[in-house]
Amino acid sequence: MTCACCIILTTIGMLRLVYDLSNRYDSEGKDTSLAPISAEVGATRAGGFKSMYSDRVFLSHITSDPAMGQEKPVFFSLYAIISHIKPDQNMWYRACTTCNKKVTEAFGSGYWCEGCQKNYSECSLRYIMVIKLSDPTGEAWVSVFNEHAEKIIGCSADELDRIRKEEGDDSYVLKLKEATWVPHLFRVSVTQHEYMNEKRQRITVRGEAPVDFAAESKYLLEEIAKLTAC
Ligand SMILES: [Zn+2]
Secondary structure (H helix, E strand, C coil): CCCHHHHHHHHHHHHHHHHHHHHHHHHHCHHHHCCCHHHCCCCECHHHCECCCCCECCHHHHHCCCCCCCCCCEEEEEEEEEEECCCCCCCEEEECCCCCCEEEECCCCCEEECCCCEEECCCEEEEEEEEEEEECCEEEEEEEEHHHHHHHHCCCHHHHHHHHHHHCHHHHHHHHHHCCCCEEEEEEEEEEEEECCEEEEEEEEEEEEECCHHHHHHHHHHHHHHHHHC
16 A cells, blocks of 8 residues: 555655756756767767777676687777786886887996887886776776776876885785775777687776766666666
8 A cells, every 4th residue: 555655755756856857957958967878879989989888798798708809809898896906916017208118228227218219217117907807797807008007096107116115015005905896987898819829818998987876877777778668
């Protein structure tokens, strides 16, 4: 039996929702507040970068198909949590401050850049790391390069190196732990590479964004609507 209080409370709730929505509509305009997230789906942004909401898959979609990416790289979006960052991996490389390519220690002093064909007195560190991602369907190791790793870790590789050297291993490990168990939206590529005469799948982060929970709810509601429309 439906009680009168429930009806009143539900009605108040709905009225509040309508009020909130109409306020948002008035303040932000229909283009921004009520445009479906699907309008962004498939839309290619500048630089060929697709929306974080297009081609969304679970990790198992990638890991259950070891041959994926054999013919050409394939791209997906993920909503995943960083579940592990190994502290004992080689996290970075010494890079040329002009062209970002790897440098080697020069004879005498400084660093030699093959790309620039030049000797520099200084170099900078750039991240190149693997992290473990998890979602409700499983987990996978993915490669992350400097631009995205800086956002994930929250500081540059030079800064993390400084923390390790000056503040010690505990501070360094703490910094990595702070970046763990954080959800992100990822755009990834899936390719195949050869390792010891064996083809292996490689997942690489190509884009990263913090989770926008409002946009995420909107996306899920649209996905549910698609399911119930069938
Ligand atoms: Zn260079």
